[in-house]
Amino acid sequence: MTTHSLPVRTDAPDRTPTEKPAGRGGRRLLRQRAGRQHHAGPLTYVLLAVMALLSIFPLYWTMVAASTDNTRVSQTPPPFLPGPNLFSNLARAWDEAAMGKAMVNSLIVAGVIALSTVMFATLAGFAFAKLRFKGRNALLMLVIGTMMVPPQLGVVPLFMMMSELGWSQQLPAVIFPTLVSAVGVFFMRQYLSEALPDELVEAGRVDGAHSLRIFWSIVLPVARPAMAVLFMITFVHAWNDFFWPFVVLDMTNPTVPVALTQLSAGYVRDQSLIMAGALLGTLPLLLMFIVFGRQIVSGIMAGAVKG
Numbered sequence: 001m002t003t004h005s006l007p008v009r010t011d012a013p014d015r016t017p018t019e020k021p022a023g024r025g026g027r028r029l030l031r032q033r034a035g036r037q038h039h040a041g042p043l044t045y046v047l048l049a050v051m052a053l054l055s056i057f058p059l060y061w062t063m064v065a066a067s068t069d070n071t072r073v074s075q076t077p078p079p080f081l082p083g084p085n086l087f088s089n090l091a092r093a094w095d096e097a098a099m100g101k102a103m104v105n106s107l108i109v110a111g112v113i114a115l116s117t118v119m120f121a122t123l124a125g126f127a128f129a130k131l132r133f134k135g136r137n138a139l140l141m142l143v144i145g146t147m148m149v150p151p152q153l154g155v156v157p158l159f160m161m162m163s164e165l166g167w168s169q170q171l172p173a174v175i176f177p178t179l180v181s182a183v184g185v186f187f188m189r190q191y192l193s194e195a196l197p198d199e200l201v202e203a204g205r206v207d208g209a210h211s212l213r214i215f216w217s218i219v220l221p222v223a224r225p226a227m228a229v230l231f232m233i234t235f236v237h238a239w240n241d242f243f244w245p246f247v248v249l250d251m252t253n254p255t256v257p258v259a260l261t262q263l264s265a266g267y268v269r270d271q272s273l274i275m276a277g278a279l280l281g282t283l284p285l286l287l288m289f290i291v292f293g294r295q296i297v298s299g300i301m302a303g304a305v306k307g
Contacts, residue, residue, distance in 0.1 A: 065272055067086035068272055089272055111235070114234040117234045118184070121181065122188050122227060124143075125186075126196075126223075128140050151243075162248055170253065174244060174255070181234070184234065204218055260281060
C-alpha cells in the first residue's frame with residue numbers, strides 16, 4: 001500500500017503555539033493592553049507618603065513655631081501642634097519688617113527677572129540649537145564657562161558699576177545684572193535641540209519667514225512647557241535671593257529676604273516672630289504653585305510626549 005503525503009507549504013509563517021493571527025481581535029487586545037494602567041505596589045505608596053511628609057514638615061514646623069511664643073519654641077521637647085498666636089505674630093512681623101513694601105518690591109524684581117530670563121534664554125537657546133553661524137560652539141562654551149565663575153567674585157566691580165549709574169539702593173540695581181542667566185540659556189538650548197524638529201524650521205524658511213517670525217510662530221509654541229518651568233524656577237530663585245539685594249539695597253527699599261533681617265535684630269531673637277515673617281515670605285510662592293502648578297506639570301508632560 002502506498003501512502004501519499006500531503007504537500008507542505010513552505011511560504012507559511014512560523015508560529016509558536018501561543019501566537020494568534022493578527023486580526024481585529026488581536027488588535028483590540030493590543031489596544032487594551034496598551035491602555036491598561038500599571039498600579040504600584042504598597043511599598044511604593046509607603047515611600048511616597050514618607051517623602052511627602054518629609055517635604056511638608058519644614059513648612060508645618062514654620063507654622064507651628066509662628067503660632068506660639070518665643071518661650072514655648074525654646075522648650076525641650078518643642079511643640080508639635082499649632083498654638084493660638086499665629087495671626088498676632090503675623091501682624092507683628094508684617095508691621096516690624098515693612099512686609100507690604102518688601103513684597104511689592106520682590107514681586108517686581110522676581111517678575112521682571114523671570115520674564116526677561118525666559119525670553120532672552122529662549123532666543124539664545126533657539127540660536128544655539130537651530131541656527132548655524134560662525135563661532136557658535138565657541139560662544140556656547142563661553143556661556144557655559146560663566147557658570148563656573150563664583151558670583152561673589154563680581155560683587156565689588158558690579159557694586160561700583162551700579163554706583164556709577166546712580167542705581168545704588170534702587171531696584172534696577174537688583175534687576176539688570178540678572179536679566180538673563182547662563183543656566184537658562186543652556187536649559188533652553190538642550191530642550192529645543194530635542195523638542196524642535198529641524199523640518200519645522202526649514203518649512204518656515206521655505207515659506208519665506210525670517211528668524212524672528214519663525215521664533216514667534218514655531219519656536220514659542222514648542223518651547224512653552226520648558227518656558228513655564230524656567231519661569232517658575234527663576235521666579236523662586238529671584239524671590240529668595242538674599243546676598244546681592246542685601247549688598248545693594250537698604251532697609252528703606254528692601255526685598256522680602258532683606259526685610260526679614262530686621263526681625264532678627266536685637267539682643268534676644270524672637271524665634272516665633274522670625275518664623276512668622278518667613279511664613280509670610282513663603283505664602284506668595286505657595287499660592288503661585290497652587291494656581292499654576294497643574295498647568296506647569298501638564299505642560300511638562302505634553303512637551304515630553306511631543307519630544
